[in-house]
Amino acid sequence: MDDDEAAAAAARAAARRAKKKKKKDSAAGGDEGADGGGTGGEARKKKKRRPKAAADGGDGDEVRASRSAEGGGGGGEGKKKKKKRKPKEARGGGGGSGDGLDGGGEGFAAAVAVAPAAAVSAFDEEADAKRGYGDDFDDNAFGGAYGGAGDVELVEKEGYRDANGDDIAAQVDANGAGYGSAAVAAVSAGGAYEYPDVVQADTEVMAAINTEGLVQVDESGGIQAFVAETVAVDDADVGIIRSDAEVESEEKRKYTKWFCGAVAVLVVVIAAVAVPVTLKFAKGRKETRITVVTDAPTDVPSLMPSESPSNMPSSENYMRIVRALEPLSGRTLRDPGAPQYHAAMWLADEDPMQLDVDDEGNFERFQQRYVMALFYYAMDGFNWKQSQGWLTGESECYWFGIDGASEGCGGGQEGGCVPRTVFEGSYDKVCRIGMGRQNFLYGSIPTEMGLLTEMRWFEIQDDYLIGTIPEELGNWRSLHTILLGGNYLHGGFPSTFGDNELLGTIFIDRNRFNGTFPETLGTLTNLEWLDAEENNFVGGLPSAIGNLKSLRILNVNNNSLEGTLPDTWDENNLIEDFEVAYNKFDGELPESLGNAKFLKDLRASQNQLLGSIPQSYYKLENLEELYLDENRLTGELPQTAEPFYDGLQELSIHTNGFGGRFPVEHFEGTFRIKVLSLHRNKLTGTISANICARKDKDLAYTQLIELTADCDLMMCTCCTCYRGGELEPGQDRDRE
Numbered sequence: 222m223d224d225d226e227a228a229a230a231a232a233r234a235a236a237r238r239a240k241k242k243k244k245k246d247s248a249a250g251g252d253e254g255a256d257g258g259g260t261g262g263e264a265r266k267k268k269k270r271r272p273k274a275a276a277d278g279g280d281g282d283e284v285r286a287s288r289s290a291e292g293g294g295g296g297g298e299g300k301k302k303k304k305k306r307k308p309k310e311a312r313g314g315g316g317g318s319g320d321g322l323d324g325g326g327e328g329f330a331a332a333v334a335v336a337p338a339a340a341v342s343a344f345d346e347e348a349d350a351k352r353g354y355g356d357d358f359d360d361n362a363f364g365g366a367y368g369g370a371g372d373v374e375l376v377e378k379e380g381y382r383d384a385n386g387d388d389i390a391a392q393v394d395a396n397g398a399g400y401g402s403a404a405v406a407a408v409s410a411g412g413a414y415e416y417p418d419v420v421q422a423d424t425e426v427m428a429a430i431n432t433e434g435l436v437q438v439d440e441s442g443g444i445q446a447f448v449a450e451t452v453a454v455d456d457a458d459v460g461i462i463r464s465d466a467e468v469e470s471e472e473k474r475k476y477t478k479w480f481c482g483a484v485a486v487l488v489v490v491i492a493a494v495a496v497p498v499t500l501k502f503a504k505g506r507k508e509t510r511i512t513v514v515t516d517a518p519t520d521v522p523s524l525m526p527s528e529s530p531s532n533m534p535s536s537e538n539y540m541r542i543v544r545a546l547e548p549l550s551g552r553t554l555r556d557p558g559a560p561q562y563h564a565a566m567w568l569a570d571e572d573p574m575q576l577d578v579d580d581e582g583n584f585e586r587f588q589q590r591y592v593m594a595l596f597y598y599a600m601d602g603f604n605w606k607q608s609q610g611w612l613t614g615e616s617e618c619y620w621f622g623i624d625g626a627s628e629g630c631g632g633g634q635e636g637g638c639v640p641r642t643v644f645e646g647s648y649d650k651v652c653r654i655g656m657g658r659q660n661f662l663y664g665s666i667p668t669e670m671g672l673l674t675e676m677r678w679f680e681i682q683d684d685y686l687i688g689t690i691p692e693e694l695g696n697w698r699s700l701h702t703i704l705l706g707g708n709y710l711h712g713g714f715p716s717t718f719g720d721n722e723l724l725g726t727i728f729i730d731r732n733r734f735n736g737t738f739p740e741t742l743g744t745l746t747n748l749e750w751l752d753a754e755e756n757n758f759v760g761g762l763p764s765a766i767g768n769l770k771s772l773r774i775l776n777v778n779n780n781s782l783e784g785t786l787p788d789t790w791d792e793n794n795l796i797e798d799f800e801v802a803y804n805k806f807d808g809e810l811p812e813s814l815g816n817a818k819f820l821k822d823l824r825a826s827q828n829q830l831l832g833s834i835p836q837s838y839y840k841l842e843n844l845e846e847l848y849l850d851e852n853r854l855t856g857e858l859p860q861t862a863e864p865f866y867d868g869l870q871e872l873s874i875h876t877n878g879f880g881g882r883f884p885v886e887h888f889e890g891t892f893r894i895k896v897l898s899l900h901r902n903k904l905t906g907t908i909s910a911n912i913c914a915r916k917d918k919d920l921a922y923t924q925l926i927e928l929t930a931d932c933d934l935m936m937c938t939c940c941t942c943y944r945g946g947e948l949e950p951g952q953d954r955d956r957e
Contacts, residue, residue, distance in 0.1 A: 560598035573614030857881035913939035
């Protein structure tokens with residue numbers, strides 16, 4: 222063995238001895254190494270490598286975990302941090318006595334950069350195993366060679382050589398700077414700086430270390446640089462190095478978990494609120510099934526027997542119904558949102574009766590059943606208050622509203638709307654629909670209803686009908702009663718009802734009808750009761766109204782009608798109630814109305830009527846209610862006893878221009894008078910004590926409810942007084 226080999230063997234022995242001592246001295250060695258005092262530091266503990274931050278050391282502000290960055294340090298104590306960002310260049314401790322690998326970022330540490338603790342440990346263990354160094358090998362024995370002047374003797378003694386075989390001792394000056402410069406030069410040149418037989422990097426070892434991309438190696442397998450972007454410290458205080466991508470990935474995972482959790486909680490809260498609310502408002506409602514059906518294939522091979530089955534598939538049956546009813550309902554039969562579609566689907570799939578649409582002899586009956594099913598769907602039948610029998614296997618004649626108090630279809634020789642003998646055909650025909658009031662019908666009247674030509678009675682009041690009255694209903698030539706008051710219908714009254722000789726009662730009050738008052742109504746020769754109040758009709762009242770000999774009640778209050786009132790009443794008229802209040806009528810009261818010997822109620826309040834009360838009215842012995850208030854009427858009341866005084870119960874003439882003496886004597890002998898509203902006129906006289914006694918509440922039905930007067934013109938001790946046209950202070954206003 223030559224001198225070099227002997228020196229190497231001695232170095233290995235020394236390294237093994239130092240290895241055993243390492244565990245005891247690692248704490249002290251770590252602190253001294255952090256101080257960077259030029260001695261290079263003592264041995265460090267491998268299992269706990271953590272970065273130190275120089276408290277006040279020169280240029281370096283943090284110490285990374287590398288094998289050789291132990292020497293230089295500015296003398297300050299290190300401070301442990303959770304996470305550190307990698308500087309762009311490897312930085313040394315700065316400010317120590319060593320000027321080589323540990324000083325000012327110029328030594329070997331600048332070339333090696335920062336090493337992950339895991340990679341360094343793996344390198345050490347693999348290198349030792351490859352070269353046969355046992356557990357006693359201490360790599361810190363060579364740490365001083367990097368660090369400072371104190372290790373020059375060790376370098377000279379052991380005879381370490383560089384990669385070219387030159388004696389390394391010749392390159393080391395008193396401060397150790399020469400060795401560091403040589404190392405840097407060697408690494409910078411792309412080579413691997415070697416120390417003989419001790420830490421020669423093996424290519425296989427470096428390949429194993431480099432699997433995570435944390436170590437860069439040169440062609441010979443030597444360490445060129447360690448790559449580490451982030452340093453964290455776990456619970457065991459062991460340095461763990463993670464890349465920025467790993468940190469970003471972990472942050473994304475945390476955010477994703479938080480976001481998913483928040484969404485899950487929000488969904489649970491919404492479900493907890495929505496489900497009870499939905500169940501509450503959906504209670505009692507039935508769902509409307511929507512099934513989209515297409516035409517059946519035209520040429521489909523079949524192995525079925527030649528006889529057609531009794532119950533065909535619903536899709537094919539539905540299409541047969543569509544083709545049969547299309548002339549009546551058109552394309553709406555194919556619209557899944559239309560009531561016509563639902564009615565056809567019900568006939569095809571759900572109707573227990575299953576009438577055959579192809580039976581020509583029974584097709585009219587099939588159409589009638591279809592129209593009634595359509596009425597149900599069009600009027601939101603699922604929510605009716607009363608819907609007994611509808612869409613069941615029973616005949617449509619026995620469904621609620623059609624049956625009613627008597628059968629809605631003629632049964633046998635008697636019963637129903639009319640006897641069967643009056644009908645044409647062999648089936649029971651629907652001739653009445655009476656849904657009553659407030660039965661929660663909602664929707665538009667289908668035009669197909671005009672198919673029910675035997676209709677006599679049609680009633681839907683105080684519900685939610687919208688749209689217009691279909692002109693097709695004019696086909697009901699046998700109709701005598703139509704009651705549609707209290708809905709939301711608009712438009713006008715169809716002219717197709719004109720000249721209907723049976724139509725006797727029309728209620729279209731409290732709707733939204735607009736346009737000119739229908740002239741058609743003047744052609745209904747058998748019209749008995751017309752109630753069209755509270756609409757938006759404009760124009761004049763047709764003069765033909767006065768020619769209707771059967772008319773008993775005419776009510777057009779609360780519209781926007783104007784012009785003069787009809788003056789064509791003869792002695793044969795039967796009018797009992799003539800109500801035209803709250804419009805814009807002008808002119809005089811019609812003189813011919815005095816011929817209405819059955820007239821009981823005349824109301825013309827709040828118009829623009831002029832003149833005086835016609836003398837012909839004084840002969841109206843059946844007149845009970847006379848309301849002429851808030852017009853421009855003038856003149857005097859008759860002083861002589863007249864027939865109309867005897868039966869008069871309510872007289873309201875306030876807010877006009879009547880003058881003269883009020884004939885109080887004609888009201889003292891009657892117990893029927895309940896209203897005397899005389900204020901805001903020019904009447905004079907005295908209200909007697911006898912009349913005042915009639916205000917006694919104990920009189921009940923015969924009590925005088927309202928008594929008003931201009932107390933600055935008339936003497937009255939019991940009246941509600943007006944002075945100068947204004948209610949006297951302290952007085953309770955009687956109804957007006």
